[in-house]
Amino acid sequence: MTTNSIENNLYCRLGIDNPERAQHTVLETENGKRWSYGDLSAMAKSLAQTLLNLGVQQGDRVSVQVDKSPEALALYLACLRIAAVYHPLNTAYSLVEMEYFLRNAAPRLLICSPEQEEPLTKLAQECGVEGVLTLDIMGKGSLMNNLPSERANDPVAVGLSTSAALLYSSGTTGHPKGIVLTHENLASNAEVLVDLWGFSADDVLLHCLPIYHVHGLFVACHCVLLSGASMLWNRAFEANSAMAQLERSSVMMGVPTYYTRLLALPGFNADSSRSIRLFISGSAPLLSNTFAEFEQRTGHRILERYGMTETGMSTSNPLNGERKAGTVGFPLPGIEVRIEDDSGAVLPTGAVGNLLVKGPNVFKEYWGMPEKTAADFTENGFFKTGDLASIDTEGYVAIVGRSKDLIITGGLNVYPKEIEVLIDRYEGVSESAVIGLPDDDFGERVVALVVPDGTVDSQALEQRLWSSLRESLAGFKRPKQYILLESLPRNAMGKVQKALLRERFAD
Numbered sequence: 001m002t003t004n005s006i007e008n009n010l011y012c013r014l015g016i017d018n019p020e021r022a023q024h025t026v027l028e029t030e031n032g033k034r035w036s037y038g039d040l041s042a043m044a045k046s047l048a049q050t051l052l053n054l055g056v057q058q059g060d061r062v063s064v065q066v067d068k069s070p071e072a073l074a075l076y077l078a079c080l081r082i083a084a085v086y087h088p089l090n091t092a093y094s095l096v097e098m099e100y101f102l103r104n105a106a107p108r109l110l111i112c113s114p115e116q117e118e119p120l121t122k123l124a125q126e127c128g129v130e131g132v133l134t135l136d137i138m139g140k141g142s143l144m145n146n147l148p149s150e151r152a153n154d155p156v157a158v159g160l161s162t163s164a165a166l167l168y169s170s171g172t173t174g175h176p177k178g179i180v181l182t183h184e185n186l187a188s189n190a191e192v193l194v195d196l197w198g199f200s201a202d203d204v205l206l207h208c209l210p211i212y213h214v215h216g217l218f219v220a221c222h223c224v225l226l227s228g229a230s231m232l233w234n235r236a237f238e239a240n241s242a243m244a245q246l247e248r249s250s251v252m253m254g255v256p257t258y259y260t261r262l263l264a265l266p267g268f269n270a271d272s273s274r275s276i277r278l279f280i281s282g283s284a285p286l287l288s289n290t291f292a293e294f295e296q297r298t299g300h301r302i303l304e305r306y307g308m309t310e311t312g313m314s315t316s317n318p319l320n321g322e323r324k325a326g327t328v329g330f331p332l333p334g335i336e337v338r339i340e341d342d343s344g345a346v347l348p349t350g351a352v353g354n355l356l357v358k359g360p361n362v363f364k365e366y367w368g369m370p371e372k373t374a375a376d377f378t379e380n381g382f383f384k385t386g387d388l389a390s391i392d393t394e395g396y397v398a399i400v401g402r403s404k405d406l407i408i409t410g411g412l413n414v415y416p417k418e419i420e421v422l423i424d425r426y427e428g429v430s431e432s433a434v435i436g437l438p439d440d441d442f443g444e445r446v447v448a449l450v451v452p453d454g455t456v457d458s459q460a461l462e463q464r465l466w467s468s469l470r471e472s473l474a475g476f477k478r479p480k481q482y483i484l485l486e487s488l489p490r491n492a493m494g495k496v497q498k499a500l501l502r503e504r505f506a507d
């Protein structure tokens, strides 16, 4: 048990109220509005007082389904300040999904967009939520009416294991689980990343990610806030606009799709990215093709890192040193990573197995699911990520797939990633996804969904794949069927939704 202190509060560790930074720009919006650290701090304090006036207490959940705005960032900071638990929600969630989240998280307060106020107020009442307030994309709404002029009390003293945020896992499979992250989880990870990626007050981050997810909210915003840097604050990613802003930026963070979309712009080249010192990618695997083409076009080797909601960031390619395509780099300082087989034995270098992580970054618990929490940790405190990985002789970690992505055909295991990497190398292929579909004989059969890039005739491409993979893959691993598609379905974070594909092609 740690004693509670104000210094443990993530709000204080990020240095939001630091008077030395008060005049420095924290962000600039698309319409040119500049926010200083002083502005952000004042807004966070006013909102903290608003929440207190509404009866929000330490540990209460505050559910937030709003568009990205500087005020929404201040609302997150206000929750940290009073040690309420911030619960961000994807704006795309339907009312049916919202009902699940509101019943499960049981928040004291829901903040939503004005357009959703009517249906969500009704739903919130049914779910026992006390209050609903609104905040729109321009930072206006009932939350902002009558902001108190008096300043809030000091930030609340917290312990290292005090809950700070509740995020539900992407939901690519199964029922979403609430992941509880503590002040220490988030602060320790931010401190490691700022150091590792060399963030300073001189940096300007091109911020186009959503802020309801680990990547945009914690990785991106925490690195900026902790180092006193600035952001170009975009509501969403749009390739032409991002390219134009690169000359005013020093760092860009994105999901792989952002990088492929930049590459699709004929004008995107070394000149467009001459001000950038670091491109970072994560949330989904960066294809080796994209890595190579990006380097060829810009001279930059994208830094790929790996993490998940439950752990924040766990590994990263180095800032200085070799960034290896197809790998997610080394375990972060203070974080242990190991590869085990299903019986819990640690595997030798190069072997593919279950990836486990231990460290101050690893979440506290699944919300209201003590048995699930216990089942996902080993006896010696490692978290089972559900990802399959290997570590090479130099210590680089490669993510090979997810255990639920594993295909078992005729009793033999097939790792989809292994086949996708091969298919993606062929001329005429833009990308691919390999899935297991039900098979009367083998249990599952391997099926490849391939997106052609239009440079090769489709029939010829299919034939070539049939014949070439025969040379490179064992029979049981080879796809039994190829389906050509225009695109792969992806979720908001750019991840291919294999569950959707399995459903769609099950028959």
Ligand code: AMP
Pocket (backbone or CB within 6 Å): 169, 170, 214, 281, 282, 283, 284, 285, 286, 304, 305, 306, 307, 308, 309, 310, 328, 385, 386, 387, 399, 401, 402, 493
């Ligand atoms: P989420 O909790 O939505 O962030 O999803 C986390 C999952 O995304 C991880 O468990 C991985 O399966 C995947 N992931 C994140 N980053 C990478 C990466 N760089 N390469 C491969 N998979 C990744």
